[in-house]
């Protein structure tokens with residue numbers, strides 16, 4: 001996959017909803033510091049034989065196939081990301097118009113926080129979360145269960161099973177989204193829905209403030225390593241076509257803005273941006289880069305930490321107005 005040009009990264013051609021006004025007043029932002037520092041999350045750690053490398057812990061099942069850590073720092077980060085997505089979607093877990101779901105699958109469930117929230121909201125549904133890592137908590141609602149499996153390998157006996165299959169934030173996790181979405185088509189019941197929520201991973205700015213920043217350098221270096229390793233870095237804008245190619249109907253696309261930091265004037269976007277920054281500062285820059293750059297580009301741990309710290313420092317600057325596009329796409333398997 002080719003790296004987007006500077007023009008593509010800073011001036012999206014079709015970004016009508018992307019104009020985000022900058023908040024030039026500084027006085028309200030301390031409240032975000034308080035809000036973020038009050039955040040706590042606790043998760044049980046697994047006793048399995050995980051891989052330890054460069055001070056981080058990685059999954060062992062299908063060793064090496066996922067390049068982000070699965071340690072407590074990363075799990076806290078994923079739970080913060082969950083809160084960011086809930087703020088973004090006005091506390092909705094999904095947007096597909098499902099009715100009375102009986103069986104629901106969450107692909108790449110991570111800490112299982114989406115599956116747990118869904119199970120709480122739908123006590124009559126059986127919710128299954130699938131992941132390479134058994135990092136989910138053990139105290140969960142009775143209608144949720146977790147399985148360890150590789151969603152990119154063949155799904156056995158999984159035809160016509162679910163009213164909803166959900167997958168969120170699988171950018172830089174999955175190599176072949178098109179194939180995965182075709183499998184979802186087979187596994188969802190006729191009339192059922194599949195919803196993917198995912199990023200266009202490259203950051204943008206409307207005013208060019210991303211240029212010459214460590215933030216931009218970080219994404220270019222890290223994502224070119226992921227691309228070299230075969231992972232999809234920009235699934236969001238491609239989801240609609242993958243859904244249509246798989247045979248889904250009633251395909252619906254929402255493109256949303258995720259700012260980085262508290263620079264937007266709009267209070268909703270400011271809050272989303274605060275969470276985006278908070279999760280990245282919870283080990284996110286290092287965690288997302290270490291395995292990709294050390295395993296695929298021969299960087300040292302120290303070099304990665306420096307790259308991450310420059311990204312973090314530039315991301316904190318009030319003059320840097322960076323945002324991402326995030327897509328929610330759902331489609332229905334035809335009744336017949």
Ligand SMILES: C[S@@+](CC[C@H](N)C(=O)[O-])C[C@H]1O[C@@H](n2cnc3c(N)ncnc32)[C@H](O)[C@@H]1O
Nearest residue numbers: 066108109110131132149150151152168169173
């Ligand atoms: C970035 S996290 C997102 C977690 C969760 N979906 C969320 O939104 O909070 C990606 C998750 O996908 C899992 N994953 C990556 N590749 C996978 C695969 N081939 N099969 C199953 N899970 C996978 C990882 O272990 C990780 O927990």
